[in-house]
Every structure is written in structure tokens, then in C-alpha cells.
Amino acid sequence: MRGRVTLFLLVLLFSFSLLIVSLKNGIAQDSIIVGAVQTTIGPLGPFGREINAGLNDALTIAELEGGINGKKIKYIMANGNYNPKEDQVLFEQIFSGYKPLVMFGNSTELSKAMADEITMNYKCLYSGATFSSEVAYAAKYPSMFVPGPTYGDQMAILLKYIAKEKRGARIAFFYSDTEFGRDSIKFGKLMCGRLKLDLVSEQTASIKGGDITAQVEALNKAKPDYVVIHGFLVAPVPDLIKQCRDLGMKCTFIGTFWGATELLLDKLGPLAEGYLAVNPYSYWSRDEPMIRKIKEHTAKYHPDVKSRPIYYMQGFLTGLVFTETLRRADKAGELHYNGLVKALESLANFDTGGLTPPLTIKNNRFPVARVWKANPEKGKFEPLSDWITFYE
Template sequence: MTTDNTGNSTRLYRRRNVLKSGAAGAATLALAGCIGGGDGGDGSGGGGNGGMADSVTVPGIYDESGATSDVGRPTAIGSRDTITYINENDLFDVSIDHPNNDYAYEVPQAQQYYQQYTSESSPPLIIGWGTADTEALAGTVADDEVVYVSASYSANLVTEEFPYNFFGNLDYTSQARAHLRWIADNDPEATVGFIFSNTAFGRSPVEGGKQYAEELGLDVAPDINLPLTANSATTQLRQARDQEIDYLIHQNTSAPMRVLLEDRQDIYPDLTVCGLTYTVDERVVQQSPDIFEGVRYVNAFRTFQGALDSGGRGAEIIEANFEREGRSMDDPEIAQLNYVRGVIHALLALKGMQNAAEAGNDVTSGPNVRQGMFGIEDDDMFGLAEPFSYEAGDRRPTMNGRLFEVTDGSLSFDTSVELPRRDSWIGL
């Protein structure tokens, strides 16, 4: 069970009649008239089909068997389930085709699937996954003008160099900054350290996070590496103990997090571990409540139970998905926050295309859908997340971090941290 019941989650999706103007505005508006708009003010219907497109292809590239599949599989299921819901409940007048494959966290395989999808159907948008593969494809998707909604929250992806990348969370570095802000406010004499896998994903928040820690006046210890495939963390914990680290900020997935916490009990039980978005979920907390006790966590969207408690359209979607597929709400392998993450990815795709359709533009065009993404403004994803807004010059969806603490086997909401929206943090 989780406790995540703060904020107003009942606000329905508010679509704008006029999209923000941006660098691509003139080009996209030139395609007006392809698909007309209906009212759809609560997000329950898309624009009217002007006859030009009966379906749109939105492929998926997921990790369901590789190094990050512990969190990748429930995310993939959440996206697939929600695209089925969108099609079956007429949230969009154009049917969404969703071919998808498991790339097993292998960059060349992701690139191969991308080439396959783009050569077969010229999709306007793709739902992707990890940092290494998303960054490897970022230049290509920009050249091909394909919107790429991924589960990588690398700050590098929202720079001007990669204008077609979008994600739905606080970026990795700012997740670390949220933890650091809390530490500085509550334990200003503390020493902090960063532990992470030596991958593009693992390294992504470290440099910017350390800079902010120093700005806050916190002592920063040398970095510690913990591989995604680690089966022991004794050496790393001895390093943390010897460096007298009070708070260890961990960028990894839930499997190495469990390894770290299991060894912490014997080597350095006084250490507080602060996990970023993929390190903690309801499944691992329920399986190992004792070792997760006291762990801190950050995210910008709700836990699974928090999503259900929100009472909004997002809760309705999740409940309908589980009923339709015969899934158990008591199975934390799927009924967890990573499933909510997948739902949000599908909703981002939907809302970008809805906005394009409402502007009278062809939703099979990547530039049109990109412009539609900028129509997402102060949108809480049907009650599932902190409000997201995208602008042409700033594609960071939010600067608000939701901090949680594991207490008595529950992932409990603690407080929110609102970070400054500094231009100097774009890409760092």
C-alpha cells in the first residue's frame, strides 16, 4: 500500500483552442484543414476526422528482458494498455496503431527497430525507453522530424540540439536537486555522495547535481559506481562509510537498489539512501520492507495507489485497463508506479496528437505533432502527475519534485520541492 493523496487530482484535461506559436508554427499551420476539431474539452474525444487519416502509427521501443526490464516491463504494459483504452473508448477519432518490440536494452537493437518503423510507416511519434538508446537516436529523430516520447529523463534531451525529444517527469538532475534541497533544509551540515551505474543513464544527473550541492553548501564526497548488474555492494558501502557520507543519492534501477540496501544493513546501517525515479517502486518495497525502511525517493507523478485515489480520468483508465486485461490490483509486478509511468507516456502521445488535430493539422506529420506537444499546458495527465507544460524554448515538463519516504512497508508522500526554472540548467 502507498500513501500519495496530496494535490488536486480531479482537474480534467484542458485543451487549448489555439496552440502556442513557436519556431515551427508557420510550417505546421500550412497543413491546416487535414483534420478538423470537435469540442473534446474534457479529453474524452479528439478532433473530427476530416477524412485524410483513418489511423496513425505510434510505435514503441521497450525494454522487457534487458538490464532495466525490472522497471521497463510494467512501463511498457502501461503504455500498451492505455493505447488500447484510447482506441476502444474513442478518446481520439483517429485509430492508433502501436507496433512495438523489446530491444532488451541494447542500443543497436533499438536503432534497428527505429529504422524498421520509420521505413515502414513514417510515424509522427514513437514511444521509447532508455537514456543510452534515446540519446543515440536523438539526432536522427530530429533529422527525421519524429517526436520521441521516452522514459529517459536526461537533461541533455531538452537542449536545442534535440528539438523532437519529450519526456514526462522531472529531469534526472533536478530529481537529485530536489533531494539536495531537502537535505540542505533539514540537515545542512551533511555530507552527500552520488552512487550510479557507469552508463549514460547513471552518469546523467551527477555533474549538475554536484554543482547544486556545492551551491547549497553541502559537502560532496567522491563518486561511487554500482553497475546495473551488481550482485554485491559491499565495496561501495565501505567507500561511503570511509568517506562519512550521510546521504547517498542513487541513480539506478530497483534491482541494484535492492542489492545496495541488503548490504547496507551489515556495513553502514546509518546511511540514508535517496533514490531517483527508477530505484524504488511498490513491488520492491512490498517484497523487502525492512531493507527499504527509511529510503527517500523522488518522482513527479503519483504512485499506483495514489493514482487510484486521485479519482480522476487517469484512475478510471487504470481501473478499466486492469479489468479489461484481467490484471490483479494486488499484483505489484504490474500494479505499481512504473505502470503509471507507461500510462503517462501514452497520454502524452494522445494529447500531442489531439492538439494537432484540434488545430486542423494532419496528425501523421511529426512537425504537426511536435507543435501539438506545446499545447500541453498546466496539464496533470488526468490527475496522475504534477502539472506538465511544454514550451518551444523549454521542454522541461515540470520543476516540481514529489518526495516520498518508505515507512513501515509503505511508499509514503512526504513533501513537494519546487525548484527554480533556471535556463542554465537546461541540458545539465
């Protein structure tokens, strides 16, 4: 893959052996290195490619606009395969070769595995493709942040919305039997109690899909007003909604971030009628200044790309936070670990050009999102609520 503008992109392929091709000779000594372990191949490649594209584009735009107060940005990307142990090796290889000030990781698992090392040894600014509450822990991991609300925040936001819409609503949780799926459930139960919502059922299913007849029967028996879906990418959500509708269930289905994707909306088709989801970013279809800038950049540098999914926006927002934190640290003459931590902590009412509302960091995450409603006829999500903030 060829670097564009002045942004270098190194793809490192991992198999049974690892080969690093050094670009050190092409990188100026005063350049700021941003490293990343991404997943752009394999089953999760379609998601990882867009997250990587979003991060890369944000860094490229920053470089085109003058870099970090005149300092150049260089992006070094290693292509992992979503295996925490193997991806950890890639992470370490990037550090041994380039000593980046900033790193990005491709998963919750990698983020958690490297958290102590990042804080004690690598001492870099870090974020990743995760909304795990364990990563957003400022007291323990001061340089690590989540690029939005944690899964727990998302659960709280959607439950706050439900409580406002229907007092004492009957709630069911439907989540994957994975660490990802279980991440917000304990907190969701707590919030149901606080908001006086009636949790009537909890059902788990495989993230790969499969037979969910028993779970649907249990949901039908519980008669929920809302079924909260968490921890899936696509399957088995379309099957879940179809089976529930076939039984005559009138409940509202509402998902967290990975249930807010255009991909899921497309797979649902007419079943998306009435479907809701929580999402912290503006969609490609929105008329916002930053979305317009992204579209202009895409038209110029990626003319074959006609739209970008919501997980691209996750990568892009991460890049915006990276560059703003770097600029603040550099302006203060503190372009080092402690300076980056201080700069990260200083983010308040940070203007993202409408990609999100103005962001204020709280315990190393940005706990704000809105509820969106699917419009299957137009093939897009439209805002149903204003931006909802949750502080815990």
C-alpha cells in the same frame, strides 16, 4: 499478441534476421500511427512489459473515448532486446512500413542514437524510457521530450529537499558505473555547491551488484548525513543499506526514480525503514482520478492484473502527453511535424487527473516530482513532501 478494442498491436521478434508482418491492410488511411520499440523479453522484460502496458493502455483509453478528435489510433510495437544497433533497425523498419507520426523508444541509448535522425529525417513526435537530459534539449531536438523530470532534475529536487531539511548536510553519491548512473552526477555536484551542501564522498559500483565492501567502508569513513543512490534497478542497493546499517551508520538513503519502485521496496523489506525516493508519478495505491480510471480499465481488460508498478505509470503518462499533443495539433489543422512541435510547446498546466500535478513543459521535460518515504509495514511509498518543481 492480439490487438484489443480497435488498437492494433504488432510484435516484431528480432533475432539474426528480421521479419515484418505488415498490418497495413487492416489500418484505415486516416488512422494515426504510434510506433514503439519496446523490450518485453529478456532480463529487462519485466520492466519493459509494464512500460509498454502503460503506453498501450493510455492509447487504448484515448481510442475508447473517441480517438484523436475522431481519428483512430493504431499502435505498432516492435520487440527489441535492448541492443541499440539492433533496436535502431527495428525503429527504421517501423518507419519504412508505417510512417508513424509518433514513436517511442526503449532506452536512453536508442533515444540518443536516433535523435538526429528523428529531427532531420523522420520528423515525428518522440519519447522513450529515459530521463536523460541529453534527450530533453528543445533547441536541438524540438520534437523529443522526457516524460517527467530528467535525472539531473531529480537530483536537484532531492538535494533541494535535503537542503531544506538540514542546512549544510553532508552528502555522499553512490551510483552505477554506467552512462545511466553517471547522467546526473556532474549536475548533482553543481547543485551541492549552489545549495551549500557538503559533498563528502562519491562511490561507484556495478549495476549488476557484486562486492561493495570497499565502497561501504569509504562511506562509513566519510560519515554522510544522506547517501544519494542513482543508476541501479535493484542490486546492490539492499546490500548497501544492510552493510551500512550493520556498521551502525545513521544516514538517510534517498534514491532517484529507479530507486522508487515497488520492486526495490519489496526486496528491501525491513531495511526500507527511513528510505526515501524521488518520483514524479502517483502510485497505484493513491486515490487520484486517473489512478481510479486506470484501475477500472485494468479490471475490465486485464482482470488477472491486481496492481501496476510505478514504471507502468511512466508509460501511461507518456501516452497521455502523446494523445494531448496529437489532439492539439489536429485541432489546429497541423497534424504534421511542425504542428506537433508547436502543440508540444503549448503544454501548460496540463491536467493529468492526479497522475502528476498539472504539467507545464520546460525545455521538453516536466521538471516536477515529490519525495516519497517507504512504509515497509504497508509495503508502499507515501508522500513526504509536496510536489517540488525545478527549473534550470
